[in-house]
Amino acid sequence: MERGSFVGDMAKDLALNIKELSSSEVQIISRGMKQYFYLDLRDGHLFVNEVIDREQICHQKEKCLLNFEILVKGKMKFFTTEVEIADINDNSPSFPVEELEFKIAENTAPGARFLLPEAQDPDLGSNSLQSYHLSNNKHFSLDVQTGVDGVKYAELVLETLLDREEQKMHQLILTAADKGDPVRSGTVKIHVTVTDVNDNAPVFSKSLYEVSIVENIPKGSQVLTVNATDVDEGINSKIKYLFRKISDKTSKIFHLDSSTGQISVVGNLDFEDSKLHEVEVQAQDEAGLSARAKVVIRILDANDNAPEITITPLLSKVLESSPPGTVVALININDRDDGRNGEVTCSIPGTLPFQLRKSFDNYYSLETDQGLDREKVSEYNITITAVDQGTQSLSATAYFPLEILDENDNPPVFQTKTKDLTFQIAENNQRGDLILILEANDPDFGGNGRIMYSIIETSIGDGLLSSYLSINSEIGAVYALSSFDYEEFRDINFQVRxxxxxxxxxxxxxxxxxxxxxQNDNAPQILYPSLPSDGSTGIELASHSSEPGYLVTKVVAVDADSGQNGWLSYQLVKATEPGLFTIGLHTGEIRTARYFLDKDALKQSLVVLVKDNGQPPLSASVTVTVVLADSIPESLSDIISISAPVDPQSDLTFYLVVAVAFVSCLFFAFLLVLLALRLHKWRTSQLSDSQSVNFSGVPVSQFVGIDGVRAFLHSYCHNSSLTTCSRNSQILFPIGSCTNTLEPQQMSDKSGPLLTLEDSSSAKEPQSSEQIESNLDKFVYGPDTRII
Known part of the structure; x- marks a missing residue:
């Protein structure tokens, strides 16, 4: 039948719904052969896909069946189908040779029989060989007989005596015909040569030879040897062996030695192709007399075929949430060997979350055995192994790739061991500063693993958290939107999602x-003594009879900072009478250091510096006025009685100029004296004994001002010494300086400066080095004045 010929209505025979059939994936599975048929999904009809040759597929089988399965994937159904191939008369009978020669002795008696070659017709029934016909002649006739196996064979029968002198060559035509429609036939030419007498034909030792060999027998191996004898003598007893009846396929596998009758293997034996080979061997002498014997060669199976694995994928991708038992593929195992050589076991690695379940015959379903997790294994390459049960077992391996599709089954996980994180940031930060970066991981794939960060909105103080913090939704970086103040709030608690x-x-x-x-961003704030609203300075009273250690007052200050930034220390940086009062370093308590003297000023101004311990430190200062009096009325009268200089600033400048000029002159005089001493060495000894330094006319004063000292934030201490020697006279002024720095601060004192002058009673007398040092210590200079 031509390609596209109608075979059957599968939808009708199998009761399949055409709509369901067209929407499903249908596959025809053939075992080890061509795809001879195809199924039209539109109407369910089965058609011929390839031209079918029954003789090639089934050889001489009386009933030729083609088996295949129809798989409906949508319904997961199998249908086993058998198609019988009906024979047509497409093959003519044919003889193994085109010409045949007989040598018949002229004295051969009538009735002698000569075996003719059998024609071959691969068709069956009436389409196969049915009759033989011999061309008309007067000497020969044809006798057709049927053997025990139902096969017809023809014999040439001598009807009359031959006369070699009359005719030594006879030409006959043997015709083999079938009864097909149309009738087909084949012919062979028979040449009969009339010879002298040879009246004994060869005889085989037995009429049937049987042998069994394994299909993997090496080429050249001997199978068996047929033996025939002829009682004639001489040349008439020489026998020639040849295959009388053999198929083309068998003739390529076996070889018959015409002299010895030995049959050997020259081709490839295949048990799966043919399990049995039947041939007829003819023994013929020189006169043409012959005998025939049948040879049956049985092929034994050898395990020479590995299993064949056919995988029909149903799913190439499966969700990781698929339940156990989900079928992903169908597997067919086929082994062409026979018996235990064809028994196959199929398996997959036991570590995989899959199992093989046998469906029917040699079909297995590959299905999930447990839950899948794409985050652990994203794809599988499942190894399917099939092993047969032969003595030397053979195996086959196939691979089935399966991709696991992701589902959003894993929440993001922050890279931290705890769910509470603590970070630090210094106050007074810049807006937009990066505070921290939070990172989370999500093992899911694609969009399921793409993480977005956000801050859960909440209130902080009087505002919303979003006005203070911002987060980058992609990288989890948290930024400051404002500058933080530690004194406003010390921590911020929030949640990041x-x-x-x-x-x-x-x-x-x-x-x-x-x-x-x-951070140290707040200077100390002095609470007591507080500055009065009218700008005057607060006054503290101290009795004239106060003992050392008497608590005069206490400076109280606070600092809004914390820690060491808020640790305060108190320092007395300026006083009218240095050494009269002391202040506690950490308490701020002002106490008397000694007894009051009559020469002590009644009004004492103390400048207290309060400094924190930050880096850099911040400070504040306050002026405390202490009045020496036993009662308030007395203190008021004492204060009123104190006269203030008209122009304290002018007097201060005058004294400073005089002091600088005096020191300069003294220095130049010293240099001149030193130069003169070196030039006049002979006067060195006399000058050393009688020389004295007289600092007469230098006013010794100590300036203490309430208003005036506000411009002077540095005080200096200077030491000088004068030494002499017997031979060289030198005046040395080693200067030691200690400086306390006070930051400027606005202060107000309406009572005016208090000035105390002390006159030296020994200005006209020579002074010792100790007296000079004492007098020098009494000079007070401004911040830009230095003594060289």
Whole structure:
């Protein structure tokens, strides 16, 4: 039948719904052969896909069946189908040779029989060989007989005596015909040569030879040897062996030695192709007399075929949430060997979350055995192994790739061991500063693993958290939107959410505590003594009879900073009478250091510096006025009685100029004296004994001003010494300086400066080095004055 010929209505025979059939994936599975048929899904009809040759497929089988399965994947159904191939008369009978020669002795008696070659017709029934016909002649006739196996064979029968002198050559035509429609036939030419007498034909030792050989026998191996004898003598007893009846396929596998009758293997034996070979061997002498014997060669199976694995994928991708028992593929195992050589076991590695379940015959279903997790294994390359049960077992391996599709089954996880995180940031930060970076991981794939960060909105103080912090939704970086003040709030507690892009989305929160670190940004604030609103300075009273250690007052200050930034220390940086009062370093208590003297000024001004311990330190100062009096009325009268200089600033400048000029002159005089001493060495000894230094006329004063000292933030201490020697006279002024720095601060004192002068009673007398040093210590200079 031509390609596209109608075979059958499968939809009708199998009761299949055409609509369901057209929407499903249907596959015809053939075992080890061509795809001879195809199924039209539109109407369910089965058609011829390839031209079928029954003789090539089934050889001499009386009933030729083609078996295949129809798989409906949508319904997961199998249908086993058998198609019988009906024979047509497409093959003519044919003889193994085109010409045949007989040598018949002229004295051969009538009735002698000569075996003719059998024609071959691969068709069956009436289409196969049915009759033989011999061309008309007067000497020969044809006798057709049927053997025990039902096969017809023809014999040439001598009807009358031959006369070699009359005719030594006879030409006959043997015709073999079938009864097909149309009738087909084949012919062979028979040449009969009339010879002298040879009246004994060869005889085989037995009429049937049987042998069994393994299909993997090496080429050249001997199978068996047929033996025939002829009682004639001489040349008439020489026998020639030849195959009388053999197929083309068998003739390529076996070889018959015409002299010895030995049959050997020259081709490839295949048990799966043919399990049995039947041939007829003819023994013929020189006169043409012959005998025939049948040879049956049985082929034994050898395990020479590995199993064949056919995988029909149903799913190439499967969700990781697929339940156990989900079928992903169908597997067919086929082994062409026979018996235990064809028994096959199929397996997959036991470590995989899959199993093989046998469906029927040699079909297995590959299905999930447990839950899948794409985050552990994203794809599998499943190894399927088939092993037969032969003595030397053979195996086959196939691979089935399967991709696991992701589902959003994992929430983001922050890279931290705890759910509470603590970070620090110094106050007074810049807007936009990066505070921290939070990172979370999501093992899911694609959008399911894409993480977005956000801060959960909440209130902080009087505002919203979003006005203080911002987060980059992609990288989880948290930025400051404002400058933080430790004195306003010391920590910020908030939550950051990491949410993936799955549907539905999954999220994880982490609590974050942001600690605001203090900086030294607040100067100390003096609470007591507080500055009066009218600008006057507060007055503290101290009795004239106060003993050393008497508590005069206490300076109280606070600092808004914390820690060491808020640790305060108190320092007395300026006093009218140095050494009269002391102040506690950490308490701020002002106490008397000694007894009051009559020469002590009644009004004492103390400048107290309060400094914190920050880096750099900040400070504040306050002026405390202490009045020496036993009662308030007395103190008022004493204060009123004190006269203030008209122009304290002018007097101060005058004294400073005089002091600088005096020191300069003294220095130049010293240089001149030293130069003169070196030039006049002979006067060195006399000058050393009688020389004296007289600092007469130098006013020794100590300036203490309430208003005036505000411009002087540095005080200096100077030491000088005068030494002499017997031979060289030198005047040395080693200067030691200690400086206390006080930051300017606005202060107000309406009572005016208090000036105390002390006159030296020994200005006209020579002074010792100790007296000079004492007098020099009494000079007070401004911040830009230096003594060289």
């Amino acid at each position: 990491a949410q993936d892009g799955g549907s539905p989305p999954l999220s994880t929160n982490v609590s974050v505590t942001l600690l605001i670190l203090d």
